[in-house]
Amino acid sequence: MAKVQLKNLQKRFNDVKVLHGIDLDIQHGEFVVLVGESGCGKSTLLRLLAGLEEISDGELLIDDVVVNHQPPAKRGIAMVFQSYALYPHMSVFKNMAFGLKIAGASKADMQKKVEEAARKLKIDHLLHRLPRELSGGQRQRVAIGRAIVRDPKVFLFDEPLSNLDASLRVQTRVELGKLHQELGATIVYVTHDQVEAMTLGDKIVVMNGGRIEQCGAPLSLYHHPKTLFVAQFIGSPKMNVLAGQVQQASATGVSVMLECGVLAEVAVDGSQLQSGDPVSLGIRPEHLSLGTELPTCFAGEVTLTEELGEATYVYTSNGAGQDLVLKVDGHEEIAVHSQIRFGFKAGMAHLFDKDGMALPRLLKS
Amino acid sequence: MKALFFDRSQPATGGWQRGAQTGKALAVHAVLLTYTVIALFPILLVLINSLKSRKAIFRDPLGLPSLDTLNLGGFEQVLLRSDFGLYACNSLVVTILAVGLVLLLGAMAAWALTEYRFRGNLLLAFLFAMGIMIPIRLGTVSILNLMVQLHLVNTLTALVLVYIAQGLPLAVYILSEFIRTIPKELKEAARCDGISEYKIFFAVILPLLRPAMATVAVFTMIPIWNDLWFPLILAPGEESRTITLGVQQFVGQYVTDWNAVLSSLTLAIVPVLVLYLIFSRQLIRGLTAGAVK
Numbered sequence: 331m332a333k334v335q336l337k338n339l340q341k342r343f344n345d346v347k348v349l350h351g352i353d354l355d356i357q358h359g360e361f362v363v364l365v366g367e368s369g370c371g372k373s374t375l376l377r378l379l380a381g382l383e384e385i386s387d388g389e390l391l392i393d394d395v396v397v398n399h400q401p402p403a404k405r406g407i408a409m410v411f412q413s414y415a416l417y418p419h420m421s422v423f424k425n426m427a428f429g430l431k432i433a434g435a436s437k438a439d440m441q442k443k444v445e446e447a448a449r450k451l452k453i454d455h456l457l458h459r460l461p462r463e464l465s466g467g468q469r470q471r472v473a474i475g476r477a478i479v480r481d482p483k484v485f486l487f488d489e490p491l492s493n494l495d496a497s498l499r500v501q502t503r504v505e506l507g508k509l510h511q512e513l514g515a516t517i518v519y520v521t522h523d524q525v526e527a528m529t530l531g532d533k534i535v536v537m538n539g540g541r542i543e544q545c546g547a548p549l550s551l552y553h554h555p556k557t558l559f560v561a562q563f564i565g566s567p568k569m570n571v572l573a574g575q576v577q578q579a580s581a582t583g584v585s586v587m588l589e590c591g592v593l594a595e596v597a598v599d600g601s602q603l604q605s606g607d608p609v610s611l612g613i614r615p616e617h618l619s620l621g622t623e624l625p626t627c628f629a630g631e632v633t634l635t636e637e638l639g640e641a642t643y644v645y646t647s648n649g650a651g652q653d654l655v656l657k658v659d660g661h662e663e664i665a666v667h668s669q670i671r672f673g674f675k676a677g678m679a680h681l682f683d684k685d686g687m688a689l690p691r692l693l694k695s
Numbered sequence: 696m697k698a699l700f701f702d703r704s705q706p707a708t709g710g711w712q713r714g715a716q717t718g719k720a721l722a723v724h725a726v727l728l729t730y731t732v733i734a735l736f737p738i739l740l741v742l743i744n745s746l747k748s749r750k751a752i753f754r755d756p757l758g759l760p761s762l763d764t765l766n767l768g769g770f771e772q773v774l775l776r777s778d779f780g781l782y783a784c785n786s787l788v789v790t791i792l793a794v795g796l797v798l799l800l801g802a803m804a805a806w807a808l809t810e811y812r813f814r815g816n817l818l819l820a821f822l823f824a825m826g827i828m829i830p831i832r833l834g835t836v837s838i839l840n841l842m843v844q845l846h847l848v849n850t851l852t853a854l855v856l857v858y859i860a861q862g863l864p865l866a867v868y869i870l871s872e873f874i875r876t877i878p879k880e881l882k883e884a885a886r887c888d889g890i891s892e893y894k895i896f897f898a899v900i901l902p903l904l905r906p907a908m909a910t911v912a913v914f915t916m917i918p919i920w921n922d923l924w925f926p927l928i929l930a931p932g933e934e935s936r937t938i939t940l941g942v943q944q945f946v947g948q949y950v951t952d953w954n955a956v957l958s959s960l961t962l963a964i965v966p967v968l969v970l971y972l973i974f975s976r977q978l979i980r981g982l983t984a985g986a987v988k
C-alpha cells in the first residue's frame with residue numbers, strides 16, 4: 331500500500347512530447363484505471379511510474395518520497411505486462427521466486443510466499459511447469475503471481491487481460507477485483523475495456539493526447555463527463571452527438587435547434603449560453619427510448635440492428651446527417667428499413683459548448 | 696524414405712496434385728542427396744583409403760579395403776610413432792578455449808551493443824562489421840610481430856588470441872540479431888524484479904541465446920579446427936603443434952606417407968564430430984515459446 335503523487339509529470343522522446351504534464355493523486359489502496367485512445371501515452375505513463383523510462387520533467391512521489399531517479403526495484407513497484415514476459419526457461423515456481431531469490435530471501439520464506447500466492451491464484455498445481463506448457467490464462471496468473479510475491483507497494487498493470495478470451499477475461503476480471511480487496515494494494519491499471527474500467531476502478535483517469543482529460547469515480551464520469559471527449563469515451567456504444575444552435579437558454583433548461591431540424595429540450599444550466607450559440611448535444615444509446623410522447627422526438631429509418639439477446643442496438647438514420655444509435659429491450663422486434671420514432675427525456679441529455687466543455691446537468695437527485 | 700514422400704503429399708487430394716507433390720519431394724531429395732554425396736565423398740575417400748595399404752591406395756583409390764589390402768599401418772604409425780595425442784590435445788585446447796571465449800565475449804559485446812546506448816556504440820558496431828569483411832590473414836605479418844614482442848610465439852595462447860579475434864565479429868553480428876528478437880518486456884520484467892544488469896544478462900538473456908550460440912559455435916569451431924595458416928606461422932614448435940600441422944610431418948618433399956596422413960586425418964575428424972554433436976543438440980528451436988504471447 332502506498333500513496334502515489336504525480337506532479338506535472340512530462341515525457342519527451344527526443345523532441346516528441348508524449349506526456350504534457352500529468353497531475354494525479356493516488357490514495358493508499360486505490361484502484362486507478364487509465365483509459366484513453368491508442369497512442370495517448372498510457373503505457374508511457376505506466377513505464378514512468380515503474381522507472382523503466384526516464385522522467386523528462388516533473389516529480390513522482392511514492393509515499394512522499396521523490397523517486398524520479400530510483401531504479402524500478404527500489405520503488406517498490408511490480409509491473410504486469412500485457413505480454414506476460416515470463417522467463418521462458420524457468421519453471422513457474424522459479425519465475426515467481428526469481429525476484430525474491432535475488433533480494434536474498436531464505437529458501438523457506440521463498441517457498442512459503444510463492445505457495446501462498448499460487449494458492450490465491452489457483453496455480454499451485456502448475457508450479458513445476460514451464461511457461462510454454464501453460465494456457466494464456468494460466469500464464470497471466472503466473473505473471474500476476476510474480477508481482478504478488480514481492481509484496482510491492484504499487485501494482486502496475488498494462489492491459490493484462492487483453493490476450494485472454496472473453497469468458498476467461500470476465501473470470502480473471504472478477505478475480506482481480508477480489509484480489510484487490512484481499513491485498514488492499516494500490517493499483518494502476520491500463521485497459522481498453524469499458525467494463526473492466528467501470529467495474530474495477532475506484533477512479534478512472536481518461537487520457538487524451540498526453541493529457542488527463544478528466545479523472546473521477548466511474549459513475550461520475552458516466553453521468554457528469556466534463557468534456558465531449560470523455561462523454562464519448564466512456565460508455566459503449568458511444569454517446570450520440572448532434573450539432574445544433576441554442577434557441578433559448580436559461581438556468582433551468584436549454585432548447586436547442588438541432589441541425590436535423592428537431593427542437594430538443596435539455597435539462598442543463600444554460601445561464602452561460604446566448605441564443606444562437608453553436609452547441610453539441612449528447613445522448614447515450616441507453617437513454618433513447620421508443621415512443622412518440624417524449625419531449626424530444628426523432629424519426630428515422632433503421633439501417634442495422636445488433637441483437638445481443640438482453641438488448642438490441644438499433645442504428646437509425648434520417649438521411650440528413652442524423653445518425654443515432656439506440657439501445658432497446660431485447661424483446662422488441664424491429665425490422666431493418668422500418669421507420670421508427672424515438673426520443674429522450676430532457677434530464678437524460680448532455681450539452682457541450684463549442685469548445686466541447688460540458689454544461690452543468692440538472693439531475694433531479 | 697517412402698514414408699517421407701507420402702507424408703509430404705498427404706494434404707493433397709487430387710491424383711495429379713499428389714503426383715506433383717511427390718515429384719517436387721523427389722526433386723528436393725535428389726538435390727539434397729546429390730549435395731550430401733558430393734560433400735561426403737572426400738571424407739569417405741579418406742576413410743576407406745586410411746584402411747588400405749599404400750599400394751592399394753594408388754592401384755585402386757576408390758576401392759573398398761578387402762582382406763588382402765587391409766592395412767592398419769597408418770594408424771600404427773600415427774598413434775604409436777608420432778605425437779598425435781599431443782597434437783590432438785593442442786587442437787582441442789585451442790578450439791575449446793577459443794570457441795568458449797568467442798561465445799562469452801561475443802554474447803557480452805552483442806548485449807552491450809544492442810541494449811545500451813553509449814558514446815561510440817555505432818563506431819564499435821561498425822568495427823565489428825569490418826571484422827567480418829576483412830580476412831584476418833591480411834594482418835598476419837603484424838600479428839606475428841606482435842606475438843614476437845609479446846613472447847607468445849610457439850604458445851597456444853597466441854593461437855587462442857588470434858582465433859578469438861577471427862571469430863568474434865561474426866559472433867557479435869549473429870548474436871546481436873538474435874538479442875534483438877528477445878522481447879524487451881522480458882528485460883523490463885527482470886529490472887522490475889530488482890535483478891542487476893549482470894544477472895539479467897547471465898540468468899535471463901544467456902539461457903535464451905543458447906540456440907544462437909550453438910550456431911555460432913559450429914561456425915567458429917570448424918575453421919579453427921581446420922586452420923593450418925596460423926599454427927604454421929605462430930606456433931610451429933614441436934610442443935604447440937595442432938593436428939593439421941602435425942599431419943604435415945608425414946607430407947615430405949620427396950615421399951609422403953599417405954597411410955599416416957590419411958589415418959591422422961581420419962582421427963582428426965572424430966573430436967570435431969563430437970563437438971558438433973554437442974552443439975547441435977542445443978540447436979533446439981522455440982526456446983522462447985511461452986515467454987510472451
Ligand SMILES: Nc1ncnc2c1ncn2[C@@H]1O[C@H](COP(=O)(O)OP(=O)(O)OP(=O)(O)O)[C@@H](O)[C@H]1O
Nearest residue numbers: 343346348366367368369370371372373374375522
Ligand atoms: N521509445 C519511444 N520512442 C519514441 N516514441 C515513443 C516511444 N514509446 C512510445 N512512443 C510514442 O508515445 C506515444 C504514446 O505511446 P504509448 O505506448 O504510451 O501509448 P498507449 O496509450 O499505451 O497506446 P496503446 O493503447 O496502443 O497501448 C505514441 O505516440 C508512441 O508513438
Ligand SMILES: [Mg+2]
Nearest residue numbers: 372373374488
Ligand atoms: Mg500501451
